[in-house]
Amino acid sequence: MEVHVILDNYCTHKKCDEWSGRHENVFFHFTPASASWLNMVEIWFGIFSRKALKGANFKSTSDLAQAISEFVEVYNENSEPFVWKKREVRGSQLRNTIANLSN
Numbered sequence: 001m002e003v004h005v006i007l008d009n010y011c012t013h014k015k016c017d018e019w020s021g022r023h024e025n026v027f028f029h030f031t032p033a034s035a036s037w038l039n040m041v042e043i044w045f046g047i048f049s050r051k052a053l054k055g056a057n058f059k060s061t062s063d064l065a066q067a068i069s070e071f072v073e074v075y076n077e078n079s080e081p082f083v084w085k086k087r088e089v090r091g092s093q094l095r096n097t098i099a100n101l102s103n
Helices: 017-022 036-053 061-077 091-102
Strands: 003-007 026-030
Touching: 036 061
Parallel strands: 003 026
Antiparallel strands: none
16 A cells, blocks of 8 residues: 655655655655645645544545545535635744743
8 A cells, every 4th residue: 555645845854764765655745845825735634634534434445535525525515715824923923932932
């Protein structure tokens, strides 16, 4: 069975050569640098995971494929585009974040 993992382009994800050498069925795919708009895909996969996969048990890949197709069909009936907004971090928010990390 092949496992495909989609990761952001953060440098720590790329330091896995030894591990991936022992797991030849696992394939890493890195999103392009400066592609934060791809994070919108994470929202959809989060919804999909909670609504279609959580607690589910599939006896075959065809059962899984059918569940995915059924979810997409129902989801698309009332879906709307996700709106990406660049988050502006102000100085006080950054200081509070740093203070919280220090505690």
